[in-house]
Amino acid sequence: MDRGNSTSRRNFLKSCLAGAVVLGARGKGELLEAADQSSAGAKSTVVIARDSMLRGGASAVDSSRILSLLDRAMQSLFDLDHPAEPWKQLVHPGEKVGIKINALGGRGLSSNRHLVEAICERLEEAGVRAGDIVVWDRDTDEMGHVGFSAATAGNRVQCFGTDRIGYEEELVTSGSVGSRLSRILTQLSDVLINVPVLKDHDGAGVTGALKNMYGVIHNPNKFHPNGCNPYIADLNLLPAIRTKMRLTVCDATTACFEGGPGYKPQYSWNHNALIVSQDPVALDYTGWQIIERKRAEKGLKTLEADGRAPRYIATAADAQHRLGTSDPRRIALVEV
């Protein structure tokens, strides 16, 4: 079955130019200026791919359209014509690939299963064996509740939580806190593909790429004080995370602008978008702006005014962490 509509590079560029949209509620702000300069070097590219017909009139995301949306996003990010090509640049046959999802939000606000299936499909096309792919989060039951049925045997994509395999005995220290890492990360993943959900977060302000790594340690509760700052940045600095994470595909098909991270229908909206980047800091900065814009639309205070500005994003970009950029002038924002 042909699930995807491959987008040629020409069409893609056309739609990119035609679809350039201002992010942020203040007209042509810094972020757009940054997008305008996307051809300049030393920038982090963040692609937002949207499809208003992603659900085709139904409430659920359409599996073929989300594959197509993923292709558009990835081809744009890597500037390549064929859907499988970006993945061949990311991974190599024989590598074990961990896809870290987020199932914490429960039904309605967790990583979309069709999106993860689409990623797996493209990984296999890129030569990765199905049995070398593991879709995972913290808890197998939580994953099951949001549609990720456990699979732990055979030459197929593996799917289970760290609860089934445990954490390393050895402590690693990130900043001031010691943690044990998931064995899925340390032993079953050469490459990490991060698939978070774009959400408001009562403590951190925003949760996206960087905070999704709380799911790889045994004690995330010790990382929540002070709006998770600098804990999120410190955690992402760990070599096991920093060196393995090659891509973030942020699920913004349904996003949340208030009351997160749990699912609350009144504070969620169908954004019908994917945000992809190899720079998790730039991605989180971009996601933050999307949430702020939605909050403004709904008449809510900014996160800053609400005392919840996600300061960890700037910390992640500072000289001690250098995990990416939070400077909009250095973010090449592309909307397709």
Place this chain on the structure above:
Amino acid sequence: MGWYMPGAANCGPGAKRGLVSIVKNGEDPGRSSERRGAWPAFALDRRAFFKCTVMAGAACGLSRLGLPSLAIPLPAPTAADDSRFVVEARFYQKLPNKKVKCKLCPRECTVGDRERGYCGVRENRGGTYYTLVHSRVCTAHVDPIEKKPLFHYLPGTLAFSLATAGCNVNCKFCQNWDISQVRPEQVPAEYAPPPRIAEVARQTNCPTIAYTYSEPVVFSEYLMDAADAGHEIGVRSIVVSNGYIQEEALKTAYGKMDAVKIDLKAFSESFYRDVVVGELKPVLDTLVTLRKMGKWTEIVYLVVPTLNDSDSEFQGLARWIKTNLGVDVPIHFTQFHPEYLLKNLPITPVPTLERAKAIADAEGLHYVYIGNVPGHPAENTYCPKCRRLLVERLGLTARQILIRKGACPSCGQAIPGIWRA
């Protein structure tokens, strides 16, 4: 029934299980700090303990396997039922948007739906806050009461000592971090409802249940219920705690205790902020409140080289105790051993402990002890008036108890404490 009993060297979740260790008086000269499982002089085997619990009329739970060391996913656990450990929390406030504010400890975590507090053992489920560790015992031992240490409370007796997972601070020197700094589902545990604990304590000749090892503040609901169950059959309860608890919870939960030991980690806010991830002031408030409640309280001060061992800190502490609690509150200056995230520091030199004691003595405190140094004369209790030896100790052993009717047999000086069961 099998209790999780990590060995001395390996306290990980995969460690040997199925034993309750018993540290008997006279058999163990080890440290008196509350590291569980460190000195199992002999152990009650599983069959004996099983028999004991059956005699007590208790149901037996099945042990779960430890996790494998290799990365091979385990099959789905069968009929795992964690719901029996889940009880609505006692101290919290509901907020809009299904958030809650925990009112158990001064941290006052605001917790969103589906999230947990800093302790990791309390979870917001749809706007209701739950403890996940009621009756969820991850370690249990029969210890001498001197190991807590409580020196003025039933010396020479045993305490049935237990813990659940979790802690509301994160001390960088924690000896039991593998149970205190984990979530309950990450460590094997047994279902041990309060009446069963009380019966097992009695069957093992323990006049006291001790809530200890991790941080009992975070299992307050269980502690209260177990204390009630114990008192119904004549078994007392004591708690070994960091004292980082709100006043209402303190009065309600620790009000049920027969004695309290507070770990005062330092006498500076900076140490609490940087090493403990907590605050000093609320702990001092706890000590004052316990005093007002008339609760028998002893204080332990773990002396960490270079971090909390200055003369001024010892002096400030001693003066504060004298002014706010009185000179009869026992204080134990105990020796630090490198653990967890402070492995770069040396063991506390004995002269440092002696310096701390000398300063506290000079300030007029009556009962200043040195701990974790077996055989040191400052393990003993002396009459503050005539200096006669009253209780001779060696490590965890009370070798001679010479106090008579709560007083010095030589001069008649009243010796504060709880001396008779």
